[in-house]
Amino acid sequence: MKPGADATHQPEPPHSGSPAIPQRYSTPQPRNYGSVLNVPQSAAMPAHPILPHPIPRIASTRDPLLPFSAPAKHSPATHTVVQAYPSRNKASRYIPQVIVNHASVLSIAVICTLLFLWRVTIADWAVPFRLWTFDGDVRGIGGMGGAGRGAVAKNGQLGGAGRNATLGDKVKLELFVMSKCPDAVYCEGVFANVLQKVKDITDFDVHYIGARDPQAKYGVTCKHGDDECLGNIQQLCLHHYPTPRPPSTFFNYILCTNRDFRSIPSLPRARECAKLVGLNYDTDIAPCADGDVGRELLRRDVEVGRARGVGTSCTVQINEKLRCVRDGGAWGDEKDPTSCPGGAGVSAFVKSICEAYKGDEGDKPKACLRV
Template sequence: MDESSFLLGRSSPGQVARKRHSLSNKRRLAAVVAVVMAVSLAAALIVLALPRAWPSPSYPDERNEFSDLAARKGEFKSEPATRNEKVLVELFVMSRCPDAVKVEDVFSNVVPSVHSIMDVQLNFIAALNPNATYGAQCEHGDAECRGNIDELCALKHRPDLPSFWRFLSCLNSHFDDIGRDSDLSLKCANSAGLDTAAFLACCSQSEGRSLLKQSVENALFAGVARSATVFINGKLRCVEDGGWRDCPGGHTPSDFIRDICMAYKGSTPRPSICAQYKPVAPVGADI
């Protein structure tokens, strides 16, 4: 028996009419719901079947980050012209090495002429050893390590390059006492016009050992094991190791003065001695 027959058999005529009307409304609502669901399903199937016409979702933060980097590319320029423009002379040496003294003696005749356009870096040849007295093993013993520290501290606390070279020449003139006589170092520092308080503090405290460690690391990084080796602006220039070698430009003071003058490209006026040498022009520049 269907629902209408069941209701009609148990109700009065008025009740039957009302129940028929309610049943009709329910059937119409069910039909509407069914139609809406069918239409929604059909629409969903159509959308899935069509190719996507909109772009993939983007991530604004990431997109903007990379866009900003691309936009800023080209804004990063080389260091300004006010940077240190001096020609760098690197000496790979040992304080108690006769070959090092020989090279340093040559440069004692170079520095007075071109010190305004050059700088010097000492890189000491040794083996790092944290258990050693000075944090390194030097070929000529602890006295050499101490001599290395004395020279590094004098270079660090010099008022100018000629002052340091006066200190170095003083030390080398008492070669056998380098690193063995602290009074000698103090005497040389005083006569050269160094700040003796800063010099002594450096030599006796951690600063000197840190300078030695850094200088040894520089030599190891450069792969230089012969004292004395000269680099100018990062390029091998000459070696003195029981005799001069690998010195195609010569090894006299005038040869080094010439090369320093020619390598200089800074804005500071060149020393008068450089007038006889034509400077090397930067790539693309006219002189």
């Protein structure tokens, strides 16, 4: 100590090994209004760039980080949040609150699920199936004729007279399909509209695609499994058993089952659609579909497509020549112009049929004059 220094103003030795910081170099600490208002230290907002002190944040009765937690209380001594019910299980507190807070969302999810499961029933109730009016000659499968109409005998035996019906100058329109194929369903819907316009000059028929296999359940292998084979047989039996039925009957049945084609060959649906076309499934179709006659119908029908080299559903032929193919959700002209000459759509198909008609010009329907 220098001579003359005041001993009463000597600084106290530091409590630790580090030297004491002079008071003039220490940083002044701003007042923490959070502690004054009994707010946790972490709840105080940082200092404002202009205001000299932090702005306090009013504490909530619940922890802001746990919106579904139980009411919380603050401990002034430690400035921490203490749960009011620490012994309660977290799941028991969270799940009921979620149900209450999201009741509307859960209700909408349940309603949407029910609508999806009952979509077909609701559609049938809201928009009943409308019978289409189709006319034209009826034909049987080659090699199964009887009385010139390709009939199947009443006793269920197959005839062998062959098909010799005179079809005149009508245009031969054929679809090669699979009963559970989405492309076939779309294609058949399009040609329902086509036939409405040119039914008077059209000889319409439907054939099924498959591969003969003696080891298969129905003697044929179908792309979508045995259910599709049985669906094909049901449609063939309604078409040809015991005698060939006109398009107004068999094609309406197909269009009816197509409303829920994923359920094919559902018996309730088959019975309902048969009733709509004026038939009883159990007496008019089941004896054929459940026996050897139906299997033989399918085996002979798939031979028609195999003989013409058809393997894609849906394939459209006019007078046994390729007109268009729909596959993978698109018409052939969208992928391969050579597979759909003349374009696709109702108007394009109507035009092709009108051009292929070789009969009297006066017999053409009015639709031919507008294309």
